[in-house]
Amino acid sequence: MALLALTNVTKVYQVGAVAVHALRGIDLMVEKNEYVSIMGPSGSGKSTLMNVIGCLDTPTSGTYILDGKTVHDDNIGQNGNGKLSEDELAFIRNQKIGFVFQTFNLLPRITALHNVELPLIYAGIHKKERIEMAKEALRKVNLEDRMHHQPNELSGGQRQRVAIARALVNNPSILLADEPTGNLDSVTSREIMKLMDKLHDEGNTIILVTHETEIAQHAHRIVHLLDGKIDRDETTPKGNS
Amino acid sequence: MGVIFESVVMAIKAILQNKTRAFLTMLGIIIGILSVSLMGTAISGIDQVFESSIEGMGQDVLYVQKYPWFMVNDEWWEYRNRPEIKEEYAEQILERASSIAFATPSSSRSDEVKYKKNTVEGVEINGTTWQEAYISALKLESGRFFSEPESRYGSRVIVIGYDIKTALFPNEDPLGKEITIRGNKFRVIGVIAQQGKFLGLMSMDNIVIVPLKAFQMLYGRRRGISISVKPKDGIPVEQAKEELTFIMRGLRKLKPRDENDFAINQQEAFRQQFANIRFAIRAVGLGITALSLIVGGIGIMNIMFVSVRERTKEIGIRKALGAKKSIILFQFLSEAVIISLIGGIIGILLTVGLVGVVQRFFVANLSFGLVVISLLVSILTGVLSGIIPANQAARLNPIEAIRYE
Ligand SMILES: Nc1ncnc2c1ncn2[C@@H]1O[C@H](COP(=O)(O)OP(=O)(O)OP(=O)(O)O)[C@@H](O)[C@H]1O
Ligand SMILES: [Mg+2]
Numbered sequence: 112m113a114l115l116a117l118t119n120v121t122k123v124y125q126v127g128a129v130a131v132h133a134l135r136g137i138d139l140m141v142e143k144n145e146y147v148s149i150m151g152p153s154g155s156g157k158s159t160l161m162n163v164i165g166c167l168d169t170p171t172s173g174t175y176i177l178d179g180k181t182v183h184d185d186n187i188g189q190n191g192n193g194k195l196s197e198d199e200l201a202f203i204r205n206q207k208i209g210f211v212f213q214t215f216n217l218l219p220r221i222t223a224l225h226n227v228e229l230p231l232i233y234a235g236i237h238k239k240e241r242i243e244m245a246k247e248a249l250r251k252v253n254l255e256d257r258m259h260h261q262p263n264e265l266s267g268g269q270r271q272r273v274a275i276a277r278a279l280v281n282n283p284s285i286l287l288a289d290e291p292t293g294n295l296d297s298v299t300s301r302e303i304m305k306l307m308d309k310l311h312d313e314g315n316t317i318i319l320v321t322h323e324t325e326i327a328q329h330a331h332r333i334v335h336l337l338d339g340k341i342d343r344d345e346t347t348p349k350g351n352s
Numbered sequence: 353m354g355v356i357f358e359s360v361v362m363a364i365k366a367i368l369q370n371k372t373r374a375f376l377t378m379l380g381i382i383i384g385i386l387s388v389s390l391m392g393t394a395i396s397g398i399d400q401v402f403e404s405s406i407e408g409m410g411q412d413v414l415y416v417q418k419y420p421w422f423m424v425n426d427e428w429w430e431y432r433n434r435p436e437i438k439e440e441y442a443e444q445i446l447e448r449a450s451s452i453a454f455a456t457p458s459s460s461r462s463d464e465v466k467y468k469k470n471t472v473e474g475v476e477i478n479g480t481t482w483q484e485a486y487i488s489a490l491k492l493e494s495g496r497f498f499s500e501p502e503s504r505y506g507s508r509v510i511v512i513g514y515d516i517k518t519a520l521f522p523n524e525d526p527l528g529k530e531i532t533i534r535g536n537k538f539r540v541i542g543v544i545a546q547q548g549k550f551l552g553l554m555s556m557d558n559i560v561i562v563p564l565k566a567f568q569m570l571y572g573r574r575r576g577i578s579i580s581v582k583p584k585d586g587i588p589v590e591q592a593k594e595e596l597t598f599i600m601r602g603l604r605k606l607k608p609r610d611e612n613d614f615a616i617n618q619q620e621a622f623r624q625q626f627a628n629i630r631f632a633i634r635a636v637g638l639g640i641t642a643l644s645l646i647v648g649g650i651g652i653m654n655i656m657f658v659s660v661r662e663r664t665k666e667i668g669i670r671k672a673l674g675a676k677k678s679i680i681l682f683q684f685l686s687e688a689v690i691i692s693l694i695g696g697i698i699g700i701l702l703t704v705g706l707v708g709v710v711q712r713f714f715v716a717n718l719s720f721g722l723v724v725i726s727l728l729v730s731i732l733t734g735v736l737s738g739i740i741p742a743n744q745a746a747r748l749n750p751i752e753a754i755r756y757e
Contacts, residue, residue, distance in 0.1 A: 167672060167750050198676045205674020216669045216754060220365065232358050233674040241354070277673070 112179065113140040114284060114316055115164060120173030120183075122159050122339075133159040134170070135339035141285075146311045146350075147318045148327035151336030157320045158289055160336065164318065165208045165287045166200045178207055178284045205233050209278030211288035215270040217262040223249065223273045224258040230281045248276040252306060268299035275306060279315070286310065288319040292326055304329050355679055363687035366659065367694075377655045378695030380648020381733060384641050385699025385726045386706075391637025392722040393707055395630055400717075402626055404548060405556075406619050412589040413487055413618065414596055416441065416579040420615040422625050434613045437577045439564070441603055442481075445581065448599050451592045453584040456483040457564060459575045465560060466532040467520040475516060476559040477533065479567020480580075487582045493517075495527050495542030498563055506565025510538035514546040514557035534570050538562060589618065645729070648695065649737035656688050656741035667745050668753025681746040688738020689731055696730025 122134040133156045141147055149157050162168035163175065166182060175183040182203065187193030195203070204210075217226045227245040236244070249255050252272040262270055271291060278286055288307070292300035308329055311317050321327050331350030335343040367374045419431050439457040446455045458480035464473040484490070485497035490511075498509050510531065517526050530537040538560075547556040568575075583592035593616055600614055660667070667680055700723055710716045 162751055165672075167754075198678075201671060201674050201676045204672060210672050212754070216665075216672075218666055218669060220369070229670065230673045232354050233670075233676070233679065235354060238354060 114143045114145075114178060115139075115141045116174075116176045117164070117170075118174040120163060120170045120175060122156070122163060122168070123171045132339055134163070137173070137339075137341060139334065139341065141316065141318065143284075144311070144314055144316055145332060146316075146330045148330035148333045148347075149318065149320045149336060150322070150324075150327050150333055151342070155336040156339040157336055159339075161287050161289045161318070161320055164285070165210055166195075166203045167210075169194065169200070177203065201233075205230055206281065207284040209281065209283035209286045211271070211274050211278050211286065211291045213290040213293040215262070215267075215274045215294070217270055217273055217277075219262055222259050222261055223254065223265065223276075226262070226273055227258075227277045227280050230277065234281060244280055245276075248280040249273070251279065251310075252276045266299075267295050268302055271295065271299075271303055272306065275303075275310075279310070285316045285318065288317065290320050290322070292321065292323070300326065356682065359679065359683040360686050360690070362683055363690050366663075366687055367691060373655060374691050374694075377651045377691055378648070378698065380644050380646075380651050381692050381695030381730055382648075382699045382702065384644035384648055384733070385696045385730055386702050387637055387644060388641040388729060389700060389703040389718060389722050389726045390706065391633060391641070392725075393703065393716050393718050394637075395633055396719060396722075397716040398626075398630065398633070402622075406622055411619060412583055412592075414581040414583075414589065414593055415617040416445075416581065416596065416600060417615050417617055418576060421617045421621045431615075435604070437579060437614060439573075439577050441600070442579050444603055445579070445596065445599050448602070449592075449595050451583055451587045451595045452581055454483040454487050454582040455579055456481040456487060457577045457579050458484065459564065459567060459571075459577050461571060461575065463533060465516060465520070467529065470520045472516055472519045472558075474558070477567065477570075478559055478561045479564040479571075480561060481564055484561065484580065487580045491545040493543045493545040494525075495540070497542055497561075503563045503565070506563050506569060508536065508538045508566055509541045509563065511542040511544060511561040512540055513544050513559040515555055516558065516560055517543050533560075533562075536570060538566070589620075593618070645733050648692070649733045652688050652691055652734065652737040653741060655691070656684060656738050657744070659687065660684060660741050660745040663745075664748065664753045664756040667748050668750050668756065671748070671750035672754060677746040680748075681742045684742035684745045685735065685738045688742065689734035692730045692734030692737070693727065696727055696733075699730070700726055 117137050117139045120134055120137040120139075121132070124131040124133055137160060149160065151157050159168070163170055164177075166177070170183050172185050173183065174181075174185065180203070181187065181193065182195060182200075184193040210216075217223075218229070224242070224245050227248050228241050231241040231244055246255065246258065249258050252275050254269060254272050254276065257265060257269060262273070265273065275291075291307075292303055295303060304326060307317060307319070317330070319326075319330065327333050328347055328349070331347055333343075333345050333347060334341055335345070416437055418434050418437055419428070423431070442455040442457045445452060449455075458478060460476055460478045462474050463477050464471055465475050465477075482498055482500045482503040490497065492511070493514070495511070497511055498507065501507075502509055512520075512526060512531070520526065520531060521529065526540045526543060529540050531540060532538075544557070544559075544561075581592070581596055583589055596616060597612065600616070601610075601612065604613055606613065670680060700718075703718055707716045707718050
């Protein structure tokens with residue numbers, strides 16, 4: 112079974128009297144340990160799709176199954192748990208999703224280590240084990256020596272690596288990165304993508320949004336969005352080998 | 353557990369980042385808690401002092417006097433024209449009454465007393481009869497009260513209060529010594545045991561007692577008389593009061609429709625008056641407390657709304673990482689409660705300091721119960737003022753919150 116399966120997913124934002132159709136019927140399957148890039152012009156619905164996959168947002172209609180769990184299903188009524196509550200969505204985000212954002216989104220004024228600990232705190236993991244896991248995640252992104260630094264004492268690339276460590280620390284089913292290199296220079300971008308490649312090699316499932324073809328080519332599969340629909344779904348040279 | 357601890361730590365950090373703001377926010381709570389604990393302390397102090405003060409007054413003694421103890425200013429003009437209370441009433445009351453054991457006339461004024469080179473000014477000189485010893489249940493530290501014959505002849509004997517003893521006879525036994533009032537010598541026959549201060553302020557030991565006849569030889573017979581009356585054992589005061597009123601009306605030859613032209617005072621009047629004072633203190637204290645707690649609570653609510661707005665992005669990030677509504681709610685609620693609680697603690701510490709100063713003049717003790725109540729009140733204020741902003745934070749949409757700059 113696919114790790115995630117979206118069937119005819121739509122998302123409509125109601126802005127006053129105007130209905131904005133951000134997603135217009137997405138069908139998408141992603142298998143375990145796939146490495147997928149999502150591309151498309153600005154406003155084509157990439158972030159909206161990522162938010163739906165990451166359970167930060169819920170579809171307007173359609174079906175979404177993540178790791179065997181029904182997140183959204185129109186055909187099952189409210190009582191049949193076709194729609195999860197906010198707290199249930201929070202639980203799924205905590206257990207199954209790792210987010211990496213364009214603007215890093217680390218909490219200021221707390222250390223890198225503490226930032227990485229946050230998902231474990233919400234998972235209710237005890238302090239001793241928690242710190243060990245957080246350190247291990249920082250080790251994976253090569254930032255063990257900076258764990259007691261606060262975000263404002265770190266470079267952009269280092270911040271993004273802390274964010275990646277935070278996304279990984281809970282062993283999520285899937286890593287979602289919305290333009291992870293958007294705020295970084297090309298050298299640092301390459302470093303981050305090397306890290307992504309390594310994480311994929313270690314067995315992680317990754318979906319990343321990018322504008323840059325060069326970045327997208329790191330993935331094995333590129334999904335092109337246009338106007339809220341999947342325009343093209345292609346396999347990259349890497350995916351063929 | 354970890355989540356709660358982390359929330360509290362984050363709340364404390366948030367407060368420390370804005371110490372001045374937090375402190376200003378606390379002021380209302382500080383004043384509120386200060387006033388509630390000061391009020392409580394004042395009331396319990398006054399209660400304590402009051403009880404020990406009126407103890408010496410005799411539970412069941414009635415005083416027949418020209419003026420009531422408590423009156424409104426303009427009433428005084430009416431009472432002024434009443435006939436004076438006569439000394440003879442005491443004996444007449446005793447003759448006629450069946451419910452009364454003792455009745456004695458007394459009079460008093462302030463004067464100075466001397467012994468050798470020592471002088472005490474402003475001493476309350478009391479003239480009364482031997483019955484006074486039984487009426488006010490005086491406790492003597494040494495010696496005796498004057499006898500019936502001494503009363504009758506107006507012997508120059510004197511019973512002195514504790515303050516007089518210490519002032520005039522620092523190093524000697526006063527018994528048998530002669531002290532001087534207005535050039536007349538009085539032989540000390542007894543010393544009253546220390547009684548303390550009335551309401552903690554006025555010493556009740558700054559008195560001397562002499563036979564009324566002797567008092568009148570010093571000051572003349574025209575001074576106002578008060579008659580102290582004690583009911584027989586087992587007779588309720590109210591019953592004695594009724595009979596006393598009846599007899600007094602007879603002595604004054606009042607017609608059934610006439611109003612009393614005398615007052616019968618009793619300790620109860622003090623209680624009444626005291627209850628009014630307590631009530632006033634409580635009302636004022638509660639008013640100030642409620643007002644400042646409301647102001648303080650609104651201040652906290654306001655600051656919490658600001659805090660939620662400032663940290664909207666943080667809330668979004670936390671939600672994206674899996675924080676449930678209740679956790680966000682708790683984090684902001686604990687921030688409000690901590691601010692309020694610190695305010696409460698500061699208020700209590702200030703009270704402790706103030707009480708320490710006041711203690712030098714007045715009985716005052718901050719009770720443990722009051723501290724607990726104050727802390728509970730500040731926690732409650734924090735919860736009430738934090739709940740709306742915290743709930744707003746908990747309900748934020750994670751995507752919109754993350755995008756917020
Ligand atoms: N909260 C919202 N309310 C209303 N409309 C929205 C909202 N979020 C997104 N949209 C609209 O939905 C459409 C898709 O937006 P989305 O952010 O998914 O685009 P995107 O592909 O990520 O673009 P970009 O490359 O610029 O990040 C856009 O037209 C956008 O204006
Ligand atoms: Mg986007």
